[in-house]
Amino acid sequence: xxxxxxxxxxxxxxxxxxxxxxxxxxxxxxxxxxxxxxxxxxxxxxxxxxxxxxxxxxxxxxxxxxxxxxxxxxxxxxxxxxxxxxxxxxxxxxxxxxxxxxxxxxxxxxxxxxxxxxxxxxxxxxxxxxxxxxxxxxxxxxxxxxxxxxxxxxxxxxxxxxxxxxxxxxxxxxxxxxxxxxxxxxxxxxxxxxxxxxxxxxxxxxxxxxxxxxxxxxxxxxxxxxxxxxxxxxxxxxxxxxxxxxxxxxxxxxxxxxxxxxxxxxxxxxxxxxxxxxxxxxxxxxxxxxxxxxxxxxxxxxxxxxxxxxxxxxxxxxxxxxxxxxxxxxxxxxxxxxxxxxxxxxxxxxxxxxxxxxxxxxxxxxxxxxxxxxxx
Amino acid sequence: xxxxxxxxxxxxxxxxxxxxxxxxxxxxxxxxxxxxxxxxxxxxxxxxxxxxxxxxxxxxxxxxxxxxxxxxxxxxxxxxxxxxxxxxxxxxxxxxxxxxxxxxxxxxxxxxxxxxxxxxxxxxxxxxxxxxxxxxxxxxxxxxxxxxxxxxxxxxxxxxxxxxxxxxxxxxxxxxxxxxxxxxxxxxxxxxxxxxxxxxxxxxxxxxxxxxxxxxxxxxxxxxxxxxxxxxxxxxxxxxxxxxxxxxxxxxxxxxxxxxxxxxxxxxxxxxxxxxxxxxxxxxxxxxxxxxxxxxxxxxxxxxxxxxxxxxxxxxxxxxxxxxxxxxxxxxxxxxxxxxxxxxxxxxxxxxxxxxxxxxxxxxxxxxxxxxxxxx
Numbered sequence: 089x090x091x092x093x094x095x096x097x098x099x100x101x102x103x104x105x106x107x108x109x110x111x112x113x114x115x116x117x118x119x120x121x122x123x124x125x126x127x128x129x130x131x132x133x134x135x136x137x138x139x140x141x142x143x144x145x146x147x148x149x150x151x152x153x154x155x156x157x158x159x160x161x162x163x164x165x166x167x168x169x170x171x172x173x174x175x176x177x178x179x180x181x182x183x184x185x186x187x188x189x190x191x192x193x194x195x196x197x198x199x200x201x202x203x204x205x206x207x208x209x210x211x212x213x214x215x216x217x218x219x220x221x222x223x224x225x226x227x228x229x230x231x232x233x234x235x236x237x238x239x240x241x242x243x244x245x246x247x248x249x250x251x252x253x254x255x256x257x258x259x260x261x262x263x264x265x266x267x268x269x270x271x272x273x274x275x276x277x278x279x280x281x282x283x284x285x286x287x288x289x290x291x292x293x294x295x296x297x298x299x300x301x302x303x304x305x306x307x308x309x310x311x312x313x314x315x316x317x318x319x320x321x322x323x324x325x326x327x328x329x330x331x332x333x334x335x336x337x338x339x340x341x342x343x344x345x346x347x348x349x350x351x352x353x354x355x356x357x358x359x360x361x362x363x364x365x366x367x368x369x370x371x372x373x374x375x376x377x378x379x380x381x382x383x384x385x386x387x388x389x390x391x392x393x394x395x396x397x398x399x400x401x402x403x404x405x406x407x408x409x410x411x412x413x414x415x416x417x418x419x420x421x422x423x424x425x426x427x428x429x430x431x432x433x434x435x436x437x438x439x440x441x442x443x444x445x446x447x448x449x450x451x452x453x454x455x456x457x458x459x460x461x462x463x464x
Numbered sequence: 465x466x467x468x469x470x471x472x473x474x475x476x477x478x479x480x481x482x483x484x485x486x487x488x489x490x491x492x493x494x495x496x497x498x499x500x501x502x503x504x505x506x507x508x509x510x511x512x513x514x515x516x517x518x519x520x521x522x523x524x525x526x527x528x529x530x531x532x533x534x535x536x537x538x539x540x541x542x543x544x545x546x547x548x549x550x551x552x553x554x555x556x557x558x559x560x561x562x563x564x565x566x567x568x569x570x571x572x573x574x575x576x577x578x579x580x581x582x583x584x585x586x587x588x589x590x591x592x593x594x595x596x597x598x599x600x601x602x603x604x605x606x607x608x609x610x611x612x613x614x615x616x617x618x619x620x621x622x623x624x625x626x627x628x629x630x631x632x633x634x635x636x637x638x639x640x641x642x643x644x645x646x647x648x649x650x651x652x653x654x655x656x657x658x659x660x661x662x663x664x665x666x667x668x669x670x671x672x673x674x675x676x677x678x679x680x681x682x683x684x685x686x687x688x689x690x691x692x693x694x695x696x697x698x699x700x701x702x703x704x705x706x707x708x709x710x711x712x713x714x715x716x717x718x719x720x721x722x723x724x725x726x727x728x729x730x731x732x733x734x735x736x737x738x739x740x741x742x743x744x745x746x747x748x749x750x751x752x753x754x755x756x757x758x759x760x761x762x763x764x765x766x767x768x769x770x771x772x773x774x775x776x777x778x779x780x781x782x783x784x785x786x787x788x789x790x791x792x793x794x795x796x797x798x799x800x801x802x803x804x805x806x807x808x809x810x811x812x813x814x815x816x817x818x819x820x821x822x823x824x825x826x827x828x829x830x831x832x833x834x835x836x837x838x839x840x
Contacts, residue, residue, distance in 0.1 A: 115640035124609045231835075233500050251810065252628045252635070259628070263827040264491035411813075414790065419808050428821055432795050434627065434814035437787075444804045451639040459607070459836060 092126040095461055096178040098133035101187030102155065105210060108447035109187055114151045116451060134158060140165055146179055168196045176203040181461040183454060186211050195221060201228035201239040208453035210245030210446050216323035216339050222330055240457050245449030247324045248420050248440045256436060257331050266427035267332050271391040274324045276418035276441030277315040278388040280307050283415055286376050286385045288408045295372035296365040307418060311358035316347040321401045325390040329399050332392060336399060345402025379405045385413045411435060468502040471837055472554040474509035477563030478531065481586055484823035485563055490527045492827060508554065510534060516541055522555055544572045552579040557837040559830060562587050571597060577604035577615040584829035586621030586822050592699035592715050598706055616833050621825030623700045624796050624816045632812060633707050642803035643708050647767040650700045652794035652817030653691040654764040656683050659791055662752050662761045664784045671748035672741040683794055687734035692723040697777045701766040705775050708768060712775060721778025755781045761789045787811060
């Protein structure tokens with residue numbers, strides 16, 4: 089019997105998403121080993137901020153034991169170019185799974201792709217920073233305009249976590265539909281905050297109290313200002329707009345409404361900010377009552393008007409019957425308005441944050457890459 | 465310069481979906497010809513019920529002129545096995561696009577796949593008839609357990625037209641999530657009928673009048689009984705249940721509620737049925753008022769409870785605030801409840817019928833096949 093084909097996997101980042109990914113990889117590895125024909129998925133490198141574990145002879149690392157093994161490692165980390173050079177010498181195809189939000193690593197993607205290393209990642213920075221990096225990545229990738237021998241790149245989880253948002257937008261564009269508008273709630277944190285602050289039918293607490301609750305539940309970043317400044321949503325909108333064909337320069341090149349009051353921009357810590365936020369509850373209450381008078385609710389949304397190239401992020405009012413108003417918990421909702429779909433949009437909705445569902449988008453991308461690499 | 469790789473396309477069926485597909489194929493062909501590296505998509509065979517047009521020297525047929533060219537063809541149609549034998553001799557990879565609902569053609573898929581011919585299709589019969597045919601298809605396909613040299617098969621448009629329903633379900637399963645329940649409105653016709661008959665907030669006409677209106681708007685089959693018997697929805701549920709891992713024998717092997725009154729089952733024509741349907745409006749009115757008393761609305765849904773293997777199709781009551789109740793027009797909605805997604809389902813919603821969106825699912829599948837075939 090022939091040896092099964094091996095695909096070599098390198099994983100960077102073993103936080104919430106990284107650990108969920110490793111567990112899904114273990115499931116996948118076992119399934120593919122028993123498939124017909126079998127495929128050998130081999131974990132050959134794992135790295136986190138201060139440690140790197142490497143299978144020197146390409147024989148593979150025991151996935152179930154990665155975290156324990158990592159703990160025993162000490163010593164300096166090799167620079168990325170050295171890591172990529174090493175990976176490019178693997179005796180088969182290599183996929184780099186980047187579960188970080190590191191721009192330095194993202195900046196090496198073009199180089200990695202040119203070396204034939206494929207990339208799957210939920211790292212938004214790579215695709216939402218300066219347009220030049222986006223262009224370089226897709227000029228290098230085999231599924232861009234790069235060489236057929238280059239690596240593939242997929243990043244479904246950069247928007248809506250495991251929800252099929254980017255694959256759907258790509259298919260609309262590639263099959264020749266005309267996307268006119270994309271609108272939705274793209275942040276689980278913002279979704280939870282506004283669904284609690286102003287639920288359809290009335291009720292809801294003070295805004296600062298909802299932020300406090302969200303922080304306690306672990307729904308915000310450690311410093312809630314990193315959610316409230318709108319930049320996370322702006323990065324997702326940048327990615328969607330670029331896939332829809334707009335050359336958006338950066339996530340700060342269009343209007344983004346921050347929910348951090350001007351007076352609190354100078355707070356030196358997140359704690360100081362949280363302490364002072366209640367002083368501004370009256371502003372949010374005014375907004376709430378003015379919307380209620382119109383029979384509407386307030387939500388934090390992003391929208392892209394494709395023909396006019398207008399991208400924006402901020403607060404908007406919606407009728408109580410609108411699908412965006414009816415959202416629950418920390419769900420995301422994405423509405424695609426297109427020529428083919430007509431008046432009613434194509435809607436995708438569900439959890440848009442969390443380790444398991446974000447890792448699912450990464451594992452789904454890995455499956456796509458594997459099916460493409462298997463052919464060679 | 466090297467000749468670009470050619471992929472040979474055969475199209476069967478040039479009705480509403482088939483014509484929309486040809487127009488999308490033309491767009492795709494032109495885009496791929498200019499791509500880097502270029503790819504040559506070549507239409508080499510077109511067939512409809514009484515005519516077949518073939519490019520004898522594989523040089524290709526002018527897509528924009530297909531319907532006119534077909535009209536000039538007379539003479540007997542060759543049998544399918546002859547057509548498949550011919551196609552398997554093409555000087556490159558072949559994709560058969562089946563835009564029919566023909567079970568005879570569907571029965572040849574295993575043979576075609578074994579000959580290396582890939583298949584993309586919205587033909588529900590192939591995947592919802594006897595389980596034996598389903599098993600044979602996926603035992604033959606390269607993306608089933610068949611030989612890597614066999615053809616690929618994709619059928620996204622068999623459920624929800626162009627909505628990413630099957631690809632999402634496959635990804636949930638393949639990445640190791642546990643799908644517990646699938647529930648939704650799977651028929652554009654049934655969606656329109658019940659959204660009109662019993663809209664949230666009250667109103668709506670007599671049931672027979674809504675059927676008549678739907679027929680006049682072209683939202684039903686020529687004989688509306690073909691929608692009202694529930695079989696179309698049962699076929700879609702069969703496909704979803706099988707992808708979720710249940711070996712459903714056939715679309716008549718689980719409970720399916722027909723909206724054709726027992727007394728009218730013997731009507732010999734659709735016209736006779738439509739004439740007599742108003743006599744049964746009181747039954748539907750009773751259902752409507754009993755639901756209204758509970759603050760609910762009635763919808764025609766399908767559901768799959770995976771752990772108990774219970775598949776069913778029929779009328780159900782939903783709270784006015786439920787996403788299934790709030791559906792508009794002739795939209796489909798599909799809710800995936802999974803372990804990973806927790807209490808709130810992953811929801812996909814939008815137009816689930818119509819030539820353009822159905823063809824989009826087919827063209828999307830063709831793109832997937834092309835990306836896989838390009839590698840060889």
